[in-house]
Amino acid sequence: MFIVKILRWLRGYVVFCVSDGFSERFLNLCSNAGVMLWNTRMRGEMLFSNVRAGEYRHLREYAKKSGVKMRVKERHGMPFLIKRYRARSGLAFGFVFLLAFVYVMSSMVWIVEIEGNSKVPDSQIYSVLSQLGVRQGALKGGLDIQEIQRRALSGIPELSWLSVNIDGCLACIEVREQTAAPEVTDLTTPSNVVASRDGQIIKLEVLEGKAAQKNGSAVVKGDLLINGITEDKDGTPRLHRARGNVVALTSHEAVCEIPFITESEILSSEKTRYSLIGFSLKLPLGISGDDMHWYSHTSYACTGETVLPLGIERERFAVYSPGEITLSENQAQLLAVEEFFHIQRRELAGTEVTASQLSLEFGSDSCKISGKYMCEEKIGEERRIIIE
Amino acid sequence: MKKRKPKNEGGGVVAGELEIPRIAMAGEVHIELFSNAEVIIDGCKSIIKCTDTSITLNTGKRAVSVTGDALVIKSFVCEQVVIDGEILSLDFVS
Numbered sequence: 001m002f003i004v005k006i007l008r009w010l011r012g013y014v015v016f017c018v019s020d021g022f023s024e025r026f027l028n029l030c031s032n033a034g035v036m037l038w039n040t041r042m043r044g045e046m047l048f049s050n051v052r053a054g055e056y057r058h059l060r061e062y063a064k065k066s067g068v069k070m071r072v073k074e075r076h077g078m079p080f081l082i083k084r085y086r087a088r089s090g091l092a093f094g095f096v097f098l099l100a101f102v103y104v105m106s107s108m109v110w111i112v113e114i115e116g117n118s119k120v121p122d123s124q125i126y127s128v129l130s131q132l133g134v135r136q137g138a139l140k141g142g143l144d145i146q147e148i149q150r151r152a153l154s155g156i157p158e159l160s161w162l163s164v165n166i167d168g169c170l171a172c173i174e175v176r177e178q179t180a181a182p183e184v185t186d187l188t189t190p191s192n193v194v195a196s197r198d199g200q201i202i203k204l205e206v207l208e209g210k211a212a213q214k215n216g217s218a219v220v221k222g223d224l225l226i227n228g229i230t231e232d233k234d235g236t237p238r239l240h241r242a243r244g245n246v247v248a249l250t251s252h253e254a255v256c257e258i259p260f261i262t263e264s265e266i267l268s269s270e271k272t273r274y275s276l277i278g279f280s281l282k283l284p285l286g287i288s289g290d291d292m293h294w295y296s297h298t299s300y301a302c303t304g305e306t307v308l309p310l311g312i313e314r315e316r317f318a319v320y321s322p323g324e325i326t327l328s329e330n331q332a333q334l335l336a337v338e339e340f341f342h343i344q345r346r347e348l349a350g351t352e353v354t355a356s357q358l359s360l361e362f363g364s365d366s367c368k369i370s371g372k373y374m375c376e377e378k379i380g381e382e383r384r385i386i387i388e
Numbered sequence: 389m390k391k392r393k394p395k396n397e398g399g400g401v402v403a404g405e406l407e408i409p410r411i412a413m414a415g416e417v418h419i420e421l422f423s424n425a426e427v428i429i430d431g432c433k434s435i436i437k438c439t440d441t442s443i444t445l446n447t448g449k450r451a452v453s454v455t456g457d458a459l460v461i462k463s464f465v466c467e468q469v470v471i472d473g474e475i476l477s478l479d480f481v482s
Contacts, residue, residue: 028434031464040461042440049461 012053012077015039021067023047029062053079108279109138110169110309117175120158125173128155134164134171136309137279189384190239193226195219196381199248209242219248219379228385239385246380249354254347256340257368258332265320275313288317332367333360340369351375417447424475426462427454432469435461443471444481451481 018026030037040049063070085091114122132148145164153162161176198220201213212224228242273286300311355374417431429445436451437444444453459473
């Protein structure tokens, strides 16, 4: 019935009333002529009924024959709506455009989600899939899922399984990573373990070979720690791949000095440009600054946790020229601290600090931070035995 | 007084003898009543009388009168009438 109502609305219908004369005869004439009337009811002395807009004029003949007077009460449906808003054709165009826009937008991939990976980064998977067509803004109808899955798997050897599921505007990529085969230890190549750094041995654990040092021994870089050559009881030399853990107490130093007057690049001019981002399209709202240093920041529209492929990118173009800058003590200290922590992180990688001593000094022309550390670290380094 | 045997009208004779449902025979009026809210009458030749409390239909041999309240002829096409409203009674009028 709902469909019938919609069809009637689309074709347009009028509600009319009939008075005087023989209304029953009027109804019979209409029925005999095949004119469809509906919702016919008597209210007082008047008969009300509905008829399709195009058929109303045919009723005049039957009204005349039955001696009734007809009058239109209401007009409903799309033809009347179009007539009413004929002067505002933009509305219709807008509506059609809206429908087309919704249709096109809903046939695109809006969001690409990747699930099931822990070692292979999302960016690598997304990069391969976007080359195969699964990317934001891609038309769903043009994707050959089976072929994409096959080619994506061959493009990312770290994956054992990959599935592309298109659900509405969401492309969900489910992957399973391959379990790496255990590394085969090469026990045939003879080698020694030597010290990679000066220090005092605090733990010596030999897995293969013969210990060349004792706990508490002081060693310098290059000293033999575990010997890969052993002798049998009869004096026959035997070659091993020496293995073991050697932990030593070592000392490290880190120094950073920032002069108050330093050469640097000074900002001479800058320019900001905004661009609209829609899927993989970018619509710049200004002119870019060529040959300039630049950085950009993109803000995407979000709905809850879902990031939509629509946003605004802000690009900042800047021109720097070489020059000298004079730092205050605080500025120099801040720069020194920042630089010092970089150096410290690099110097103390793989060690465990047991004691440290830091000092900050302000000279006449610089700020200096220095640190001394006592650390525990593994100093065993494998070195092949070359046999001629 | 001799009791008159009810006359088996029209196709009813054949239908009765062959035990065919009467609905299969042309020319018979077929009435379906849905509770007291809607009645569908097939085989209506014309409308005899139409008010908001009573609608009388010509079905050939007999007239059918539907009485009730706020009666509406939902459709009247191809000898089929659909009447909506609060139906109180349905009578056959000779």
